[in-house]
Amino acid sequence: GDSVTQMEGPVTLSEEAFLTINCTYTATGYPSLFWYVQYPGEGLQLLLKATKADDKGSNKGFEATYRKETTSFHLEKGSVQVSDSAVYFCALSDPGSNYQLIWGAGTKLIIKP
Amino acid sequence: DTAVSQTPKYLVTQMGNDKSIKCEQNLGHDTMYWYKQDSKKFLKIMFSYNNKELIINETVPNRFSPKSPDKAHLNLHINSLELGDSAVYFCASSQDRDSSGANVLTFGAGSRLTVL
Numbered sequence: 001g002d003s004v005t006q007m008e009g010p011v012t013l014s015e016e017a018f019l020t021i022n023c024t025y026t027a028t029g030y031p032s033l034f035w036y037v038q039y040p041g042e043g044l045q046l047l048l049k050a051t052k053a054d055d056k057g058s059n060k061g062f063e064a065t066y067r068k069e070t071t072s073f074h075l076e077k078g079s080v081q082v083s084d085s086a087v088y089f090c091a092l093s094d095p096g097s098n099y100q101l102i103w104g105a106g107t108k109l110i111i112k113p
Numbered sequence: 114d115t116a117v118s119q120t121p122k123y124l125v126t127q128m129g130n131d132k133s134i135k136c137e138q139n140l141g142h143d144t145m146y147w148y149k150q151d152s153k154k155f156l157k158i159m160f161s162y163n164n165k166e167l168i169i170n171e172t173v174p175n176r177f178s179p180k181s182p183d184k185a186h187l188n189l190h191i192n193s194l195e196l197g198d199s200a201v202y203f204c205a206s207s208q209d210r211d212s213s214g215a216n217v218l219t220f221g222a223g224s225r226l227t228v229l
Contacts (some may be wrong), residue, residue: 032216040187087154
């Protein structure tokens with residue numbers, strides 16, 4: 001079945017550092033890919049998405065590119081801020097599985113001033 | 114205006130009690146969900162309703178019973194609460210797929226249930 005694997009956290013960085021959170025997937029069809037973010041004490045919210053190969057999703061300085069050849073959707077940001085501290089979830093939605101969302105385990109990001 | 118609202122935000126109760134969590138969405142979405150998030154932040158889908166019809170019913174103890182009186186509401190009732198039910202429960206909704214074909218969920222702020 002479909003699955004999503006994210007790098008384990010917590011990831012701890014200093015402010016203004018470069019961020020990469022790895023995400024790889026397995027899917028039977030051609031899924032859409034998502035990154036959701038959960039700030040402390042809040043619900044999840046969509047950060048960015050990509051619906052086909054080579055698409056790049058971007059929002060709030062974060063980017064991720066849908067790489068079909070490596071089945072990856074790594075999240076990157078050039079210069080992180082303390083306010084980016086949150087839990088980040090990678091997910092996919094596969095038409096072959098009736099578009100049900102499959103979630104990664106989440107990666108906690110801690111940014112130190 | 115809150116798009117997906119859940120009540121209560123916090124719930125502390127004794128083992129064996131029965132409790133309910135309510136969810137309402139004002140987005141006009143057709144599909145609503147309940148998720149359970151454990152202390153390690155792992156998300157597990159519990160139920161999904163589309164236009165008041167149950168479409169996803171994962172392996173969840175039958176002490177958990179969802180009820181959807183209309184497509185804007187999905188409530189979760191839990192009987193005979195156990196210690197292991199302590200978690201944050203999230204309601205979410207989606208409009209099937211957006212213009213790009215993606216299934217995008219909008220989440221509520223969560224309801225933290227603590228069973229003593």
